[in-house]
Amino acid sequence: GAGVSQSPSNKVTEKGKDVELRCDPISGHTALYWYRQSLGQGLEFLIYFQGNSAPDKSGLPSDRFSAERTGGSVSTLTIQRTQQEDSAVYLCASSLKGLAGGMFFGPGTRLTVL
Amino acid sequence: KQEVTQIPAALSVPEGENLVLNCSFTDSAIYNLQWFRQDPGKGLTSLLLIQSSQREQTSGRLNASLDKSSGRSTLYIAASQPGDSATYLCAVSSLTQGGSEKLVFGKGTKLTVNP
Numbered sequence: 001g002a003g004v005s006q007s008p009s010n011k012v013t014e015k016g017k018d019v020e021l022r023c024d025p026i027s028g029h030t031a032l033y034w035y036r037q038s039l040g041q042g043l044e045f046l047i048y049f050q051g052n053s054a055p056d057k058s059g060l061p062s063d064r065f066s067a068e069r070t071g072g073s074v075s076t077l078t079i080q081r082t083q084q085e086d087s088a089v090y091l092c093a094s095s096l097k098g099l100a101g102g103m104f105f106g107p108g109t110r111l112t113v114l
Numbered sequence: 115k116q117e118v119t120q121i122p123a124a125l126s127v128p129e130g131e132n133l134v135l136n137c138s139f140t141d142s143a144i145y146n147l148q149w150f151r152q153d154p155g156k157g158l159t160s161l162l163l164i165q166s167s168q169r170e171q172t173s174g175r176l177n178a179s180l181d182k183s184s185g186r187s188t189l190y191i192a193a194s195q196p197g198d199s200a201t202y203l204c205a206v207s208s209l210t211q212g213g214s215e216k217l218v219f220g221k222g223t224k225l226t227v228n229p
Contacts, residue, residue, distance in 0.1 A: 004157075033216065042118075043203070043219040045210060056212035091157060099207045099215045100165075102148055105158040 002026075004106035006092050012112045013082055021077045021109045025094030032075050033095075033103065034067060038088040046090075049075060050098070082113045116141045116208040120220035127194055128228050135189040135223045137204030142185050145207040148217065149178050149189050152201045161202075162189070194227045201225070 005024045013019050025032050034046040045059040049069045060066070064082075069075040079086055089108040095101055117140045127133055137147075146165045150158040162171045162178040164187070170179040177190040191198060201224045205217040 006157075035219075040221075042221040043205075043217075045216045045218075048210065048212075048214045048216060050214065056210050056214040058211035058214075059216075093158075099145055099217065102146075102160050102163040103205075103217055104160060105150070107157040110155075 004092055004094050004104055006090075006106040006109050008109060009107065010110045010112075012114065014114050015084060016081055018078065018080045019082055019111065021079075021090050021092075021111070023075045023077070023092030023106060025073065025075070025092070026104055027073075028096065029094035029104075030072065030097055031095040031099075032069060033093045034075070034077050035091045035093065036088045037091060037108070043091065046077070079111075082111075084113050087111055087113045116144075116206060116218045118204055118206055118218050118220035120202075120204055120223050122223060123221070124224040124226075126226040126228065129194060129196060131194050131227075132190070132192050133194055133225070135191070135202050135204075135225070137187040137189070137220055139185045139187075139206045139218075141208065142182050144182065145215065147178075147180050147187050147204065147206045149176075149187075150203040150205065152203060152222065158203065191225075194225075196227045196229050199225055199227050 030051045032049040035043045048056040064080045067077045091108045093105045149161045164180045175192040201222040203222045205219045208218045
C-alpha cells in the first residue's frame with residue numbers, strides 16, 4: 001500500500017485480557033515507531049525499530065508492553081493483562097531512515113479497556 | 115529532557131482570516147521540526163518538515179518558520195478555510211534514553227474555522 005496501515009482500527013477488550021495491535025509500514029521504510037496518544041495528552045513514544053538493530057524499548061511504560069518486528073517489515077505491539085489506563089490510540093509510524101526524511105503515521109488503533 | 119509547548123491550545127477564527135500557530139521547544143539541539151495535522155479519529159498527516167539548517171518551508175497556503183536558537187517555530191495559515199479545521203501538532207526530533215532518534219510532540223492547537 002501507499003501508506004502505513006494499522007489493524008484493527010478499534011479494539012474493545014476486558015481488563016486483564018491480552019491484545020495485539022498490528023502495523024504495516026510503508027514499503028522500504030527501515031525505521032518503525034510506536035506511539036500512544038491518551039485522551040487530552042500528547043503523543044508518547046513507546047518503541048523504535050531500525051532495520052535489524054535491537055529495538056529501542058526505552059519508552060515502554062511497563063513490562064506488560066512488548067513489540068516485535070518480523071522480517072524488517074510488519075510490527076506487532078502486544079499488551080498483556082490490559083488495564084483501564086492502557087486505553088488510548090496507538091499510532092504506528094515509519095520513516096525511510098531515521099527522521100531525516102520525515103515520519104509518516106498510520107490511522108491508529110483505538111484501544112478501549114473496560 | 116525535550117519539552118514542546120504549543121500556544122494557543124485552541125483557536126476559533128472566521129473563514130478567510132490569516133492565522134499563526136506557535137510552537138516552542140526547550141532544547142535547541144534538534145535535527146528537524148515537523149508540523150502535522152490530525153483530524154478527529156484519524157492519524158497524523160505530515161504538513162511541513164524543516165531541517166535544522168533551514169529557516170522556513172512553504173506548501174500552498176502553509177508556511178512554517180524555524181528559529182532554532184530561540185527554540186521557536188510558527189505555522190502560518192493564509193486565507194483559512196473551514197476544511198482547515200483540525201488539530202495541528204508540532205514535533206521536534208530528539209534522542210530517546212536509548213540513544214535513538216524520536217519525535218517529541220506538543221499537545222497541539224485545535225483550530226476551528228467558521229464559515
